[in-house]
Amino acid sequence: MMYYIQLLINGIALGSVYSIIALGFTLIFSILKFSNFSHGGVMVVSAYFGFIIARQFNLGFIPMVLVTMAFGGILSCVAQFIGFERLRKIKGSTMLFFVSSSNLGVLLQNIIVITFASTYYSYPSFFSRAFFQLTPDLTIGVTDVIMLALSSIGIIILMLVLYKTRLGISIRALSMDSEAAKLMGVNVSMVTALTFFISGVLAAVAGVLCGMKYLLYPQLKDLVMKGMTASILGGLGNISGALYGGILLGILEIFMTNFVGSSLQPAFTFLFAIIFLIVRPQGISGKFSKEKV
Amino acid sequence: MNEPILTSNNVSMTFGGVKAVQNVSLSIERDSITSIIGPNGAGKTTFFNVISGVYKPTGGNVEFDGTDITNLRQHVISHLGMARTFQNIRLFAQLDNVRNVQSALDARADYNIFQAVLGLPKKHRVDKANYVIAMECLDLVGLKDFANDRPSSLPYGMQRKLELARALAADPKLLLLDEPAAGLNPKEVEEFIELIRRIKDIKRLTILLIEHRIKVVTTLSSKVYVLNFGQLLAQGTSEEVQSNPAVIEAYMGEDEEEETVCSK
């Protein structure tokens, strides 16, 4: 029994990783209506950045995270400018955004690969302990707790910003109708850049924490796919869906691994995801929006 | 053969909390030209979307030429003999104009994938015949010289004609036209009315159109339905409807320029 509860905890822990990735991803999706595959690229570059400055300047956990957050935000804005600014102006099709974002992600990943060759690095340990011992039988990783906390806090802050601030209103207006928003005086370029900045900050946090939880390696970029799956399961376009979807995916993977083994787990997770999407295409909490004909 | 070609019985369409269409029942006579009018947002296009299968109605049913089409998918309804145009012009940007028109014929073309990829004679025969038919439809609307251009190179009025040609290529029994005269200047509107008359002479079909312009409505249609807030407000001939006080009131909120019902 305890065994299964530990599995559940592990699932939630893994899910917290996915949630925080999904959060940044879902933000861009709800606002700009496309899947930003470069999110993973920003994640992995920020992760390495955090590592370097922590090592170089002997920074503690919090300062390192704060600086990396700023870095991630700026990197994300630059990426947006390179990859999407012109596309937005010419109102390119979703396909173009797709290709642009996935290649941007590949570009960022390969910059890391070339700069750092194939050495795997690991973050210095910031904490005196790696696990919290909840009960004699149950443990949970410290980074996982931090990620869970940050995901939840992140969602709350994001919701507050979106619904209680002027910036938030501009962002939401933009997501509904960018032309109308522009006519109403919303500076579309600025608001878009800010949205990407926020998403970049989230990516940086995700990157650093993943780098700490796992090793630091270029394939961290591929975790964005998990984030996307989590977003879809939670309901694309729905911010809180990122949390639910992430947790669901984490629990699903842990239990699948337990029952069918780690090598077959991707196959079964895939099967589950397909069945889930057929039965409930709008995800856990998503809404179905009908295209205007 | 005097049964109506299309009947809707208490059709309703609700999106979340919005009742776009409520309990609309109407019947369209064969070979007639009927108009649906109403202020903006009255639910006319939504109603079209229900009939043509884009949406499944949340209530009621639709019968077309003796078949219940309420739950049928768009392409099935198309094959039963219904064709439509769209309010916002939805042409295929990456196909030449003639191929746009040919699309309905392609959907009905009688050869299989093996004959296609192997380049067998049957494929060439069928495609050539369909191409000729598509060109004829283009000619009917006066766009034959633009066959090999792209829709985006055509001015607005011609794009509307192209959409019409495309719908006609399917040889439909019922043609749904969603605001076909929108954005046309008065001369173009005259041409359009002439075109519809010519088409009606050449082909045997029923036309159901959504329109704002009273001129089009009164000149062409024998029967008019008025929708407002998703509900059927009035029906009758265009004279009856124009003098109906409820209809006048519904349009009073409209823009001065659009004095469609109150003046002529």
Place this chain on the structure above:
Amino acid sequence: MTYNETVILNVMINMVAVISMFTLMGLTGIFSMGQASFMCIGAYVAGLLATKTDVPFLFTLIFAVIGGMLFAFVVGIPIMRLRRDYVALITLAFGEAIVAVLNTFSNVTGGAMGINRIPRNINLWIGAGILAIVIYIILNFKDSKFGRQCIAVKNDEISAASMGINVTRIKMTAFILAGGLTALSGAMLAYTTSYIDPNSFGAARSIDWIGIVFIGGINSMSGSIVITLIFSVLSETLRTTSALRTLIQSLIILLIINFVPNGLFGEHEFKDIPKAFRKRMSRLSANARKREKK
């Protein structure tokens, strides 16, 4: 097989794969990030049949194609009704699932070690022959009711459906065709390199192909072919590390997206050249006549 033969064969294999990607992306607008898994399936079908049975070479190719088509059918049914972003992701997950399955059942498939000592039954003529057939098939497909319906669906699904096009069926047709052709490229690969393992058929390869189709121009099959050729030649001659090559390729794609979003070939095909030439000539002479009249 000489080294040069292997290089040229690899170019042909990539062309077959990219052409099938073109059919999916360019014609129908489906983004299959897991398309490389079809190559994997084709490679394994051919490889297993070649090493463990006596099935003749030609038949192993046919079975590889059929295998690819079957998988495309099975995966396609649930996903064709989903929206585009989902399709990209689900095909990716499918790819991972296939790799996972192949890695696990090692007594049949050789697991992560893959299959080796596949007889080298392929040569340049066979490769060229296959490529020619594939080009012929897709050119005909494009210029048929299927190709045009695919483009219509890509441009506007609702409008296409209103014209009587069965959107789901067309997408499935394109998906199955592409699955079969990609599988064929996998079979060719198995015979060329004589060794295959599940882990070289990941998303990176699919994204690579997507990039190539893109640079050439989503709507141009000739573009896909030419760019494949150029990139393969560059890969061979420049001898850079694969990471650098990928980096340069992504940069090029980003440049193209920003400045030439229709790709380098736009919508032109080689066979259009004579027609375009005639059109240009007639326009020049018409202008000349106009000037004479004045």
